[in-house]
Amino acid sequence: NLPNEIEVVYNSAQAIRQSHNIFIDTATAKLYALAMDGNVGGSAAMRIFDISDPLNPVRLGSYNNFGGLSVGHVHDAYVRDDIAFLNCGGSGFALVDFSDPTNPQTLSTLTDYPFRGYNHSGWLSDDGRYYYMADETHGADIKVIDVSDPCEIEVIGTFNAEVSNPSSITHNQIVACNYLYVSYYYDGLVVFDISDPANPEKVLYYDTYPEADGNSYKGAWGVYPFLPSGNILVLDMQSGLYVFEGMGDNCAATQELTPVDLSCLGVSASAEVEGVENLELFPNPASGVLTVQLELAEGQKKVNVRLLDINGRLAQRLGNEPLQPGANLLRYELDPALSAGVYLLRLEGEGVNAVRRVVVR
Structure with missing residues (x-):
């Protein structure tokens, strides 16, 4: 059910000349440009744009400090209804409320946690209570963070791909219903059942990079489980695109997402x-x-x-x-x-x- 044709409606380097990544909070029509540079405004650790009019993006603010956590760049982000989960590389992690982009409120930061390395990426559970965070560091586990009180977040568990490779390393992960889909570099696609959020269970595994494991960056580095068919897309840096059959109707991407509870404010x-x-x-x-x-x-x-x-x-x-x-x-x-x-x-x-x-x- 994907369109056969698409139309470019905006193409300019004025707002964003280059950016490591972007995340669009569709509920609030805001685009988060991460580790970016623009022909207007120069470089920034992160910048937010209002794209409610896609033909005329409006810059709302530039950011490099979150509650005293000074960051050189924001590597990746997940945002739900203005609440941003920010992966700040070597500086750690920040959870920030951007309801008012001119006066963001830092809810929590993490700079000391198990298997700390290069804070790389993460995804929030559908119920808004648990955040799955990965450091792009060889041998580092994925972290389960309880964010039910966003002002007092806590790492409640860690887990990994359960392979013999001591240099196993994650790249990106996405939650869809009760599953966590991980592009695991050398170890390919790994899917975990997160029905018990603190104790994920490995339920699917396919090695897209069958050659010898190493201490570099090769293999699966992208995963996408939100196709209308339910099928799973995986991108491998060396061997290309894989399409896997989905996990079933209970993993459809149509489930309503729960907002983050801000009662601590x-x-x-x-x-x-x-x-x-x-x-x-x-x-x-x-x-x-x-x-x-x-x-x-x-x-x-x-x-x-x-x-x-x-x-x-x-x-x-x-x-x-x-x-x-x-x-x-x-x-x-x-x-x-x-x-x-x-x-x-x-x-x-x-x-x-x-x-x-x-x-x-």
């Missing part, structure tokens, strides 16, 4: 809902208009509806609404001056207290 996107039922926001992400659907069990109540930024500050007063018993549908025009990013919708009133996370584009 004093606000929560998943706070207990009190006084209302079946609270839903749509569309989410929202642009221009936000509709709130909820049910009130009994009685008439007046509810104050506000939009807060991720730090709990008022972003927009939406209304002071009389709710009727049963189904209620509330429609709000969002302030055009709102910056794109993650917000919290708060409903407060007599016997009513509820918070829901919403992304504004």
Whole structure:
């Protein structure tokens, strides 16, 4: 189901002349350019662009320091709803909230951890609770990090390809549902079942580089499990492209991803809902208009509806609404001056207290 033709709509070196890698946070229309150089603005460890208008990317900021962790370059990144997991090479790892790109909030950093080497890459579990991190260093295990409290992250386990090669080394890894797909250089494709997040189980292995192992960088260095067919793509530096049959329907890439819980910042996107039922926001992400659907069990109540930024500050007063018993549908025009990013919708009133996370584009 892939298109037979594609059309180039933007081609310029003004914003980005070269970059080691990019990551696009589709929910917020932000592009993270890593270890980059541009004809305008020069080089940067990392730079963020607003690409909500793909023909006119707008630079939002340049970054090389995260909570006192000074970095020469950001090698790779994984971003979900403005929360960025940054692999900073020899400097270590940083977890940063870029909801406000002009004032990013560093949630955690890691500079001392098991099998530390060149902090290279990682991927977040679908439920947003575990991060699988790899150092591109021979003989180094993959790390399992508990990020359920992003302000107090912790390495809770390590694992490897379970091969005899003492120089085994990972390149990239991707989570799709309950599987972690790893391009493992000399050891080829290795897939782990992460149903038990802290104790991954190796379930599939194919050596794309059958020649002798070494202490260099050869073999599988790219993996992609998100094709509509479920098939797995693997790129080997020496032998080319491999296509493997997928792991089954339970590994489809359509599963909804859970936002990172930011309750450690004093606000929560998943706070207990009190006084209302079946609270839903749509569309989410929202642009221009936000509709709130909820049910009130009994009685008439007046509810104050506000939009807060991720730090709990008022972003927009939406209304002071009389709710009727049963189904209620509330429609709000969002302030055009709102910056794109993650917000919290708060409903407060007599016997009513509820918070829901919403992304504004």
